[in-house]
Amino acid sequence: MEFDTVLEAKDFWKSYGGMMGFDIRQLYANKCKLDNSVSSFRLVCAKEGQRRPxxxxxxxxxxxxETRTSCQVRMLLKFARDIKKYVICDLELNHNHILQIPKTSHMMPxxxxxxxxxxxxxxxxxxxxxxxxxxxxxTSLQAGGKDVxxxxxxxxxxYLRSK
Structure with a gap:
């Protein structure tokens, strides 16, 4: 699978996580020293790793x-300079924890x-x-429910506090 931008890949991973029932986060992003563009980055399940003491x-x-379970779900993307797109290099989709049901997946951060x-x-x-x-x-009545x-x-x- 190929993506034109980093934002497009993050949006895809976010929507995939929402459909499957897991929360997402970015683990890291490597930048090229020449033009300061992102050369590779890894998106993971939010339960990846362990919390430091x-x-x-x-x-x-x-x-x-404890909220982290060392979940191995991840997607590594690298920038392919020949086609000028981000390409998936490493993909792992097996969770070691229970996933959210679709009815409550809208509550994930x-x-x-x-x-x-x-x-x-x-x-x-x-x-x-x-x-x-x-x-x-x-607003929840207008939208058709709090879950929508x-x-x-x-x-x-x-939001009101930050504006």
């Missing part, structure tokens, strides 16, 4: 739950996104004095 406090009474139209609705409701909870309920909306109440609060 917290060296600040070793006497933690309630440590955070990589799948949540506030569109420009939704951002405009949130801004207008905020300027009109409507509380964020009511705004979220209204594409973002959570917390995402909406973060």
């Amino acid at each position: 917290d060296k600040r406090d070793h006497l933690t009474k309630q440590p955070r739950a 990589s799948q949540r996104k506030i569109s420009e139209v939704q951002a405009l609705q949130i801004d207008l409701a905020d300027e009109a004095g409507i509380r964020p909870k009511e705004t979220h309920e209204l 909306l594409g973002y959570t109440k917390q995402d909406q609060k973060n």
Whole structure:
């Protein structure tokens, strides 16, 4: 499979992860020293690897739950200079953990996104004095349900706080 840009490959991996039920992240990207373009990069399952131990406090009474399981799912892409496209060099699709069901896959961080139209609705409701909870309920009713909306109440609060 070939991609014209890095963004196109990331969008493909994100949509594939959403359909299959796993969250995604970029592990690394190598850049060419001559023109500062991306020469290769690896996209992985978000549960790849292990979390480093917290060296600040070793006497933690309630440590955070372990979320990584050393999942080997990955996609390595390299830039082929002869065809000027990114080509998949390494692909592993076998998970070692339970995947999300399609009904809840919209809640994964990589799948949540506030569109420009939704951002405009949130801004207008905020300027009109409507509380964020009511705004979220209204937009979810207009979209046909919270699972179709594409973002959570917390995402909406973060958006309002960051603008």
